[in-house]
Amino acid sequence: MENPTRCSVVIVGAGISGITAAKVLAENGVDDVLILEAADRIGGRIRKEHFGGVTVELGAGWIAGVGGKQSNPVWELARQSNLRTCFSDYSNARYNIYDRSGKIFPSGVAADSYQKAVESAIQKLRKQESNPDVDDSLLPETPSKIFICRAPKTPIELAIDFILHDFEMAEVEPISTYVDFGEREFLVADERGYEHLLHKMAETFLVTSDGEISDARLKLNKVVGELQHSRNGVLVKTEDGCVYEANYVILSVSIGVLQTHLISFSPPLPRWKTEAISNCDIMVYTKVFLKFPHKFWPCGPGKEFFIYAHERRGYYTFWQHMENAYPGSNILVVTLTNGESKRIEAQSDHETKKEAMEVLRNMFGHDIPDATDILVPRWWNNRFQRGSYSNYPIYVNRQLVDDIKAPVGRIFFTGEHTSEKFSGYVHGAYLSGIETSTALLEEMRTEKERRIENQSFLIEPLFALTGSLTLAQPDAVSNLPKCDMPRQLFLHNNNLGVPEAIL
Numbered sequence: 001m002e003n004p005t006r007c008s009v010v011i012v013g014a015g016i017s018g019i020t021a022a023k024v025l026a027e028n029g030v031d032d033v034l035i036l037e038a039a040d041r042i043g044g045r046i047r048k049e050h051f052g053g054v055t056v057e058l059g060a061g062w063i064a065g066v067g068g069k070q071s072n073p074v075w076e077l078a079r080q081s082n083l084r085t086c087f088s089d090y091s092n093a094r095y096n097i098y099d100r101s102g103k104i105f106p107s108g109v110a111a112d113s114y115q116k117a118v119e120s121a122i123q124k125l126r127k128q129e130s131n132p133d134v135d136d137s138l139l140p141e142t143p144s145k146i147f148i149c150r151a152p153k154t155p156i157e158l159a160i161d162f163i164l165h166d167f168e169m170a171e172v173e174p175i176s177t178y179v180d181f182g183e184r185e186f187l188v189a190d191e192r193g194y195e196h197l198l199h200k201m202a203e204t205f206l207v208t209s210d211g212e213i214s215d216a217r218l219k220l221n222k223v224v225g226e227l228q229h230s231r232n233g234v235l236v237k238t239e240d241g242c243v244y245e246a247n248y249v250i251l252s253v254s255i256g257v258l259q260t261h262l263i264s265f266s267p268p269l270p271r272w273k274t275e276a277i278s279n280c281d282i283m284v285y286t287k288v289f290l291k292f293p294h295k296f297w298p299c300g301p302g303k304e305f306f307i308y309a310h311e312r313r314g315y316y317t318f319w320q321h322m323e324n325a326y327p328g329s330n331i332l333v334v335t336l337t338n339g340e341s342k343r344i345e346a347q348s349d350h351e352t353k354k355e356a357m358e359v360l361r362n363m364f365g366h367d368i369p370d371a372t373d374i375l376v377p378r379w380w381n382n383r384f385q386r387g388s389y390s391n392y393p394i395y396v397n398r399q400l401v402d403d404i405k406a407p408v409g410r411i412f413f414t415g416e417h418t419s420e421k422f423s424g425y426v427h428g429a430y431l432s433g434i435e436t437s438t439a440l441l442e443e444m445r446t447e448k449e450r451r452i453e454n455q456s457f458l459i460e461p462l463f464a465l466t467g468s469l470t471l472a473q474p475d476a477v478s479n480l481p482k483c484d485m486p487r488q489l490f491l492h493n494n495n496l497g498v499p500e501a502i503l
């Protein structure tokens with residue numbers, strides 16, 4: 001085995017949290033950093049793809065939390081890059097609920113069902129708030145446990161339950177993103193993709209040529225498989241047999257990846273850490289894109305989002321047309337979550353297209369054309385993701401997030417799942433990258449102070465002994481953890497008959 005490459009910090013993962021952490025370290029003078037990314041691109045869960053003649057976002061699509069007193073930092077980045085965005089008005093979606101025969105539910109019925117669902121959810125949350133120890137798992141195992149009075153049963157109730165809990169919890173309980181940054185949401189509709197923000201950030205500290213990152217400090221297709229950590233540093237091993245040695249590691253992989261055994265830890269992570277990781281839920285959220293030869297759905301104000309009410313909860317329920325984002329693109333997007341996401345990930349795209357077409361024919365009649373193309377992202381089966389984002393309960397136990405985020409020795413954890421207030425969002429991941437690297441910089445400063453104290457403790461007696469002393473590798477010494485230091489001390493003018501190097 002070749003000597004491992006040594007650096008101050010290895011960052012595992014080049015999503016927005018990893019790139020942001022690296023940028024903050026570079027800005028603070030720590031630029032011997034190595035970013036190891038398993039995929040062949042940066043961005044992680046921010047990912048564009050060309051589909052049907054436009055750029056679509058397979059992962060994060062919206063900048064959520066805009067228009068409040070405080071500015072969302074991701075919105076600021078988007079403004080600096082002139083990222084093209086479209087305001088999304090979900091408020092009308094509840095009035096565009098189709099039944100299986102293509103009729104739209106009368107607005108009074110829809111509004112009434114919606115109101116009842118919101119009241120029921122609030123009631124349930126208040127109960128949880130006043131008695132957080134009630135074991136929710138004792139309630140019947142349905143996604144709609146929230147309906148404590150009466151579980152939703154009819155197609156419209158199930159559709160509203162899905163919209164409320166898989167999309168709009170903000171209407172039920174204040175969510176930090178909306179409270180802090182505002183209630184508006186903007187869909188990114190830019191040919192450069194949402195990921196352009198990451199590239200802009202990376203360009204500020206990584207070398208580029210012809211617009212591509214060419215810096216040796218970013219290594220793509222490097223799947224980290226093992227972290228061996230001790231008081232002195234961390235050995236990072238990748239699946240292709242490379243070994244990197246670092247003083248510290250920032251681990252930015254998703255909570256889904258942490259729950260698998262993709263990365264092994266030696267010594268193993270402590271129990272409090274593994275328990276916290278396994279107690280965090282993961283949401284699978286899948287946007288299926290369908291391209292058509294022409295439009296057959298209503299457009300115009302209040303029509304961007306529409307809902308299909310089916311007796312199976314979450315069955316091709318939430319639809320969006322892309323005419324506002326890309327006029328003339330003739331693209332529809334249907335969102336599935338959790339069990340339905342996993343189900344369609346396991347089947348062929350052809351089968352998914354058949355199911356989606358049947359639903360569309362129920363809503364819009366049999367004369368509509370077949371989709372000419374389909375795109376089905378597979379976030380659950382992607383071994384570098386294993387899901388879309390963390391899903392903490394509304395009344396999250398603070399200790400759980402603290403434990404997920406807390407460092408273990410020289411391994412620091414970052415990513416959207418470590419954000420106490422904004423988990424699940426791009427801005428949560430971005431802010432966590434800043435928070436983690438700031439904490440690491442503080443730790444590095446403290447360690448340096450400890451080393452200086454330790455050096456004088458060791459050096460003073462040696463001066464007394466020899467009268468004269470030089471350090472063969474002064475820089476190396478100042479960079480090493482304290483227990484390695486004596487190995488690096490060399491005596492000058494060795495007339496005492498003692499070995500050249502002590503130890």
Ligand SMILES: Cc1cc2nc3c(=O)[nH]c(=O)nc-3n(C[C@H](O)[C@H](O)[C@H](O)COP(=O)(O)OP(=O)(O)OC[C@H]3O[C@@H](n4cnc5c(N)ncnc54)[C@H](O)[C@@H]3O)c2cc1C
Nearest residue numbers: 013015016017038044045059060061062224415416426429
């Ligand atoms: C379908 C979907 C829709 C979403 N919609 C929105 C939205 O509209 N608005 C919003 O704000 N947020 C949204 N999100 C959430 C948002 O995308 C994430 O919160 C954010 O991008 C997470 O960034 P991160 O840096 O924490 O993690 P990631 O982006 O996952 O970065 C982690 C990186 O680690 C890499 N990695 C994993 N394992 C290894 C390994 N062993 N070795 C090396 N590298 C490894 C991964 O490849 C990845 O690049 C959505 C997410 C998804 C999937």
